[in-house]
Amino acid sequence: MLKLEGCELQNGGFSLAADLQIEAGQRVAVIGPSGAGKTTLIEAIAGFLPISRGRLIWRDQDLTAMAPGRRPMAMLFQDSNLFPHLSVAQNVGLGIRPNLRLNATEQAKVQAAIDRVGLKGLEDRKPAALSGGQQSRVALGRVLVQGRDVLLLDEPFAALGPALKAEMLDLVAALAAESGATVLMVSHDPADARRIADQVVLVAEGLAHPPVATGPLLDNPPPALKAYLG
C-alpha cells in the first residue's frame, strides 16, 4: 500500500495537501484542472520535490527522505525520457545497471524487454531515428526491466495521437498486469482514466482527494470535477 500521511507539498508559492492511500496493484489516474497540482503530486511521490510535512510510506517503509533513484519507483516524464546519444538497447539497459556493464543474463533480459514492447530489430537505433510511438516503447521497455513496484506516468504520451496513445496505455496496463506493478498516471483526459484506471485521484483546490472508483466518479462528478469536465 502507498500511503501519503498528512502530506503537504510546496512548489514555488503553491501548496497541495494530500492524505490518502493507494492499494498495491491498483491502476490510478490523477486528474484535475490544469495547474491544480497533478504533476506536483507525482513529482513529490517520485522524490523530485521535497515533502515539507507528513510521510510517504510504501509497504511499511518510510520513503520520505529517500533519493529518487533508490525508491521502488519508475517514472516517465512528459519529455526527455531517453538519452539521444545512447542506442535503444543502452537506453533500456540503464534500467538494470546505470553503468551499462551487463552480463549475459541481463543482456537477455534487455532483449526480452525490447521484444516485448515490439521493437525487435531496432536495438541499435538512436532515439532520433525512431517515431514518437517507438520512443515511448523504448521508455516502457526500460520501465519493464527496472521491475519497480510503482510506475509513475506524468503524461508521457500526451504528444501522441489518440489511437497511438490508447495503444500505449493498453501496453502500460498489460505490462502492469504482468508484473503486478501499481500505476499512478497523470492525465487531463477522462477517457484515459476510463480506459485503464480502476480508480481516480482528483486533484483540485489545493487538495489531493483519496482515490474513488473511476466509473461512478466520472458518471456522477462532484462540483470541482464537473467544472473541469464541462
Add this chain to the structure above:
Amino acid sequence: MIGVLFAVALRADPGAGLGPADWSAIRFTVWQAILSASCSVLLAIPVARGIARRRFWGRRVLIALMGAPFILPVIVAILGILVVFGRSGWISDLLVLMGQEPLRIYGLQGVVLAHVFFNLPLATRLILQGWQEIPAERFRLAAQLNVDGPSMWRLLEWPMLRQVVPGAFAVIFAICLSSFAVALTLGGGPRATTIELAIYEAFRLEFDLGRAALLSGLQLVLTGLAAFVALRMAIGEGFGSGLDRPLRRWDGQAAVARGLDVVWITAAGLFLVLPLAAIVLSGIPGLLSLSARSADLLVRAAGNSLVISATSTLLMLVLVVPMTVAIALRPLNGGGVLAELAGLLGLAVSPLVIGTGLFIVLFPFVDPFALALPVTALVNALMALPFALRILVPRVRDILARYGRLALSLDLQGWTFMRVVLLPRLRPQLGFAAGLAAALSMGDLGVIALFSDSETATLPLQVYRLMGAYRTDAAAAGALLLLCLSVGMFYVLDRGGRRHAET
C-alpha cells in the same frame, strides 16, 4: 596559485610609485583592448551568421581555420602579419605601386590589427557555437511559421546573441589586456607599451623584482575586474532541448542575404588566410636551406614543446572536468564558488604575472631556470583553464537541466553519470577545449621567456631567438614547423570530439 599571488603582493615595491610611463602604459593597455574587442566582436557577428546558415564547399576547413589564428603561436602570426601588412609587406608594395604611402604598422594600429587577427576568429567561433546550440527543432519550427529576415533576428538570433556576445566581448577584452608578445614586437616605446611588456622589461632588462611585482599587481587588478565582469555575463536560460536531429536551415534564401553572406565570409577568409599563406610561402624555402645545426636546434626545441603541450593538456583536463561540474551545480552546492574563483583567477592572471610570482617563490630554494619546462607546462594548463570552463560550463548546465531528473530516477550518479551521460554528451566541447589547450601550450611565449636560460628552449622561443639573431630563413622554417604542430594538435583533438556531431 593563491600563494604565488601572495608572493607578488609581498614583493611589490610601492616606494617607487607609479611614474608617468606607468600611467601611459595603463591608458594604452585599456584603450587598445577596448578597440580590439569591439572590432573583433562586431565583425564576427555577420561572419558567424553567414557560416551558420550556409552550407558550402570548404566550410569545415574554414571552421577549423577559425581556430587557427587564436591557437596560432603568436610569434608565427606576427611574422605572417608583417609579411602581409608590414612596411615592406604585400599590401604596402601594392600601395607604393599605386603611388601611395606604405602602411605604418608599428604602434596602436598594428597592435589592434594583430589582436583582431587573433580574436576575430575566436569571436566568430564563440558566436557560431551559440548559433549551433539553437536546436534544429527551433529552426524547423521557424521555417514552418515562415519566419525570415528581421523576424528571425528577433525570434531566435537576437536572444542568442544577447546571451553570447557580452561574454565574448569580455573574454577578448581580458585577453587583450594581457597582451605581451604582440606589444613586444609591434608596439613598444613610450606610446605603445602594455603593462605586460613593462613587467617583462622590469624583470629581464632591469632585474628589478620589486617593480615587476608592483606592475604585476596592477595588471592583476585590471584583468581581475575585466574577468569578473566577463564571468558575470554568462547568463541566459538556453534554448530548451532537442533530439539531436541533423540541422537544416530554410531561412535566409533571398539573393541579398546570400550575397552579403558571401562577401562577409570571403573577406574574413582572406584576412585570415593571407598571413598564414605568407608563413608557408616563406617557411618552405627556409626549411629547404636549413643547416644541420639549426635543424638539430629546432628538432630538440620541438620535442620539448610536444612534451610540454601534452602534459599541460592532460593536466588541464584533469582539473577542468570536476571544476566544471562544481560550477554547473553551483545553486545547490556552495563549494562551487571556489572553483569559479579559480577560473576567474586563471583569466585574470597572465602568464607573466604567474611567472613573476613563481620566480619570487622559487628563487630562494632552487634555480628557477632549471625548472623552466615543468613550470611552463603547469602555467600553460592554468592559462587554458578559463577558456575550457567558458566552453564547458554552459553545456554541462544544459545537460544537467535536461537529463538530471531522468538520471536521478535511474540512480545514475557520480562516476557512472560522468561516463554514461556527461562525457559522451560533452565530447565535442571537451575536444575543442583540449585542442585549444594543446595548441596554446605549444605556441606559448610567456613564462618560458622569463625562465629560460640559453640551454633550454621551446620551439616558439627558438624561433624568437632566430628572429632576434636576424637568421630570417631559419626563423621562417621554425615558424612553419611550429604552425604545423600547433594546428595539427588542435585539429586532431577538435575533430576527434566533433566526430559524428553536427558542425
